[in-house]
Amino acid sequence: MAFKSLSKSEKAYIQASLQSNSSLRGDGRSLQEYRTISLETGVAPLANGSARLNIGKNDAEAGGGTEILAAVKLEVEDIEHGERVDQGRVTCSVSCSPAAYPLASSGGLDDLQHDYSTFLDDILSHPSITPANLGIVRGKKAWLLALDLVVLSDSGNVYDAMFMAARAAIWDTKVPRTRSVEYRAQKKQEGDMDVDEEKQSGLDTRQVKAATDFELEDYWDEGIPLVGREAWPICVTLNLLSSLHFLDATSQEEAATPLRLLLVYSVASKSTPALQGMQLLGSGEVDVAQIKKLIQDGEKHASQLLAAINLKLRDEEVRLTDKARLKFASVR
Amino acid sequence: MQITFTSFPSQSGLRSAYASATKHATEDDEDAYMDVEPFDDFESDSSRLTCPGETLTSAQSFMRGHGTYVDNDDVISSVAGTVERVNKLITVRALRTRYNPEVGDLVIGRITEVQPRRWKVDANSRQDAVLMLSSVNLPGGVQRRKLESDELQMRNFFEEGDLLVAEVQAFFSDGAMSLHTRSLKYGKLRNGQLVTVPPILVRRLKSHFFSLPSGVDLILGLNGYIWVSKHVKESEREGEEGFDAEAVYSNRNDDIDDATRTAIARVTNIIRILAAHSVPLTDVVLLEAYEWAVEQDADVKGLLQEDVSDALVAAVTSG
Numbered sequence: 085m086a087f088k089s090l091s092k093s094e095k096a097y098i099q100a101s102l103q104s105n106s107s108l109r110g111d112g113r114s115l116q117e118y119r120t121i122s123l124e125t126g127v128a129p130l131a132n133g134s135a136r137l138n139i140g141k142n143d144a145e146a147g148g149g150t151e152i153l154a155a156v157k158l159e160v161e162d163i164e165h166g167e168r169v170d171q172g173r174v175t176c177s178v179s180c181s182p183a184a185y186p187l188a189s190s191g192g193l194d195d196l197q198h199d200y201s202t203f204l205d206d207i208l209s210h211p212s213i214t215p216a217n218l219g220i221v222r223g224k225k226a227w228l229l230a231l232d233l234v235v236l237s238d239s240g241n242v243y244d245a246m247f248m249a250a251r252a253a254i255w256d257t258k259v260p261r262t263r264s265v266e267y268r269a270q271k272k273q274e275g276d277m278d279v280d281e282e283k284q285s286g287l288d289t290r291q292v293k294a295a296t297d298f299e300l301e302d303y304w305d306e307g308i309p310l311v312g313r314e315a316w317p318i319c320v321t322l323n324l325l326s327s328l329h330f331l332d333a334t335s336q337e338e339a340a341t342p343l344r345l346l347l348v349y350s351v352a353s354k355s356t357p358a359l360q361g362m363q364l365l366g367s368g369e370v371d372v373a374q375i376k377k378l379i380q381d382g383e384k385h386a387s388q389l390l391a392a393i394n395l396k397l398r399d400e401e402v403r404l405t406d407k408a409r410l411k412f413a414s415v416r
Numbered sequence: 417m418q419i420t421f422t423s424f425p426s427q428s429g430l431r432s433a434y435a436s437a438t439k440h441a442t443e444d445d446e447d448a449y450m451d452v453e454p455f456d457d458f459e460s461d462s463s464r465l466t467c468p469g470e471t472l473t474s475a476q477s478f479m480r481g482h483g484t485y486v487d488n489d490d491v492i493s494s495v496a497g498t499v500e501r502v503n504k505l506i507t508v509r510a511l512r513t514r515y516n517p518e519v520g521d522l523v524i525g526r527i528t529e530v531q532p533r534r535w536k537v538d539a540n541s542r543q544d545a546v547l548m549l550s551s552v553n554l555p556g557g558v559q560r561r562k563l564e565s566d567e568l569q570m571r572n573f574f575e576e577g578d579l580l581v582a583e584v585q586a587f588f589s590d591g592a593m594s595l596h597t598r599s600l601k602y603g604k605l606r607n608g609q610l611v612t613v614p615p616i617l618v619r620r621l622k623s624h625f626f627s628l629p630s631g632v633d634l635i636l637g638l639n640g641y642i643w644v645s646k647h648v649k650e651s652e653r654e655g656e657e658g659f660d661a662e663a664v665y666s667n668r669n670d671d672i673d674d675a676t677r678t679a680i681a682r683v684t685n686i687i688r689i690l691a692a693h694s695v696p697l698t699d700v701v702l703l704e705a706y707e708w709a710v711e712q713d714a715d716v717k718g719l720l721q722e723d724v725s726d727a728l729v730a731a732v733t734s735g
Contacts, residue, residue: 089577091526092667093606106674110609111688112681112716118419120720136424336609389419396421 090339098340102325109337115330116385119149121248123393125256125400131155132307133257137249139241139332150245151236154253158260160220161228172218172226176205178246180235204233204246207317207348207361215254215310220262220298227259240334243346247319248393254316255397256404258307262298317350317360318393320385322378324370329378331385343368345375347382351390357383463500466493472506483508515540515615515639517593521584522624524605524637525595527574533567535574537582540615540639543592547574551585551596553603553664573665579605581635581643601625607669608633608645611684613691615640619698626699628706630679636697644683646672681716682709689725695733705732 090098101108107115119140128134133156141149161172178200180193188196208231218227231253233246322329324343333341344365349357359379364370370378466472470493475486483495484506493499495510517523517539525537525545537545549562552573574580581602582595597603615638624636631647648670686705690697708731714724 089526089528091578091605093604093669094577094579094609096667096669097607097609097672100669100672101677104674104677106678108674108677108681108716110681111685111720112678114717117717120420120422122422122424124424138424392419392421400423 090336094336095340098337099325102328102330102337107328107330109330110334113332115328118332118389119334122149123248123252123396123400125252125397126404127153128155131253132158132259133253133255135249135252135256137245137252139245140239140334148239149237150239150242152242152245152249153234153236154246154249155232156253156257157230157232158227158257159230160225162224163226164224170219170222170226171211171214171216172220172228173211174209174214174229174231176208176231176233176250177201178204178233178235181237184235184238200233200235200242200246203243203346203361203363204231204250208250210360213312213315213317213350213360215259215312217259217308217311221264221296224296225298229257238335240336240338241321241332243319244321244332247317247348248389251313251316251318251393252397252400254310255313256400257310257313259310260307261301263301265297265299267296312352314394315350315352317348318386318390319346319348320382320389321346322382322385324368324378329381342366343370345370345378345382347379347386349383349386349390351387357386357390463498465497466499466508467496468494472499472508477504479505481505481507483510511616512614513616514542517541517545517584517587517639519584519586521620521638522581522635523584523595523639524579524581524610524635524641524643525639527576527578527580530570530574530576533562535570537580537595539593539595539637540612540641541593543590545584545593545595546588547580547582547595547597551594551598553598553600555662574604578667579610579643581605581637603664604666605635605643605645606666607648607672608643608680609684611642611644611687611691613640613642613687613697614694617691617694617696618642619696621698623699628679628683628703630710631676632679632683634683634699634702636699642687642697644680644687646670646676646680678716682706682719685716685719686728689719689728690732693725693729695729701732708732 098110101110102115109115111119113119122138122141123135124137125133125135127136135154136151137154138149138151141151163172178197180197180200182188182193185193185196215229218229220226231250233249235242235246320331321333322331322345323333323337323341324345325341329345330337333344338344346361346363346365347359348361350360351357362379472478472484472491472493475489475491478491478501480486480491483493483497484491485494486492491506493508495508496512497508497510500507500509515523523539523545525539525547527535527547528538528544529536533549535547535549537547539545549566549570554562554566580597582597583599583602584593585596586594588594618636618638618640620638621636624638625633627633627647633645633647635643635645637643683702683706686702686709687697690701690705695701705728708728709719712724712727718724719728
């Protein structure tokens, strides 16, 4: 919890444990180890894509862990006066449940939501990663992809959890198939009225194909997945304590570490991870040489995390398809 | 780096378990079912579980207590918990609730605020507890009156975030509890880490201080806060010969070796597992669980795995 205070001796205990030779953590993990992550996609039936993610929840426990709910909603947007003619855009917002931060004042909660939203929106709404198939009618209409996240509970490592949940929701998103519609005015010949004949020139270049609207195609599935979902970024939070760094801090560990470095990577298939964004949280300073090294370490962690999450997402996809097939069979 | 992804426990599994349970109930002898419905068997010692909205009894013959309300001449439960009766008073004690303090309880709290002549303490109760400056041990050894100089240096004793173990002394008129630390057993906590469990799982025991083999001390707060720390020998406790304020209110940890840290982490995980499986925590249970864990030679992290934790719970509850 971001607002949890620790006593000096608790902080000292955690720091000393991390820095000891065997670097042991409060729950017996090693420095580079994540807690168990639970993930489920397709949790919100009314969203175009959704996911629920929990880090560190014990199976039998009712609560606990950092829990994030992410949902994607596609809206049709007029882009006639916008700058980008053939692409939709992505917006992202985060809201925090008051239950996640019971000690926060209402103002504090708003600040926190704003911080989270700004960081995620800056990175995720960047044109370089906007999915290519969000356009509907060139120059007229496009999908606006609204990604909403809710922090249901926070026991540390919220940023990683939010990015993972966002990735899962994006992965789950299906863009409805559309077909462009063109309107053609029908010329009517009316009786004896004297009508000026429009002269058709063979050299008229104004005659561009002008699709004005669209209709939804009737198709058996819900649509097509987003193009470039593999490259959707993922965050690795390095918690820095003097010279060492560790991953997936609990809220107590977060309270005991002075600095956190958020590194956001985007990995287009098989290539090396590209740094998409970074932020340093906390009071303290790190010199450039150390940052360089941390970025390299982060790359390694990011590709491992990515491999793991992709595997899980594919599993989820299979599970959802099976579920849909069973449902279909039972209806018939 | 190690990452494990799992799925959430499936809802359908729960549902089928519930379905089979209800099916079982309907297959049961109808007479047994009828016995419960009018709710006459308060006399029997067996505790009865109830869920919100369940009709308990008629309001004409019984009085409603905590956790119930009256609607249409029926006493209805408003929480999930066990039904209790004293004469004609029906109460439901909720399963998941905040800590209900009683005088004499041993609690662990965290300072949230320093106020004039008092500290506010979070003790997992509905309201913050109060620790008066007059109810802590002041430097100087003998029990003495508080001075103005003590008021000015309250943060030297306890500051925001500090953990302390204390006893519930009395209640204020608004229901907030007043704590005291006027014993050498009580005071500031260091050399360890805190685990939080539902308060209902901590039973009242002869002593809430005890130590496990391999040098781990445990303090079970009745408010569900449990302090796991390095063992301090009886003779080396602060204040044995005279009261040493410097040591009692110190923020510095002793040197703790890796073996002890591992043991502390192991005990912490054991407590978490037992709490997740709703096993009431007593010194006997914890000792047994710890010995089981050492015997199985499971590493600290491995304890949290589902099969290991299930085996641990089975081993402890069967004995």
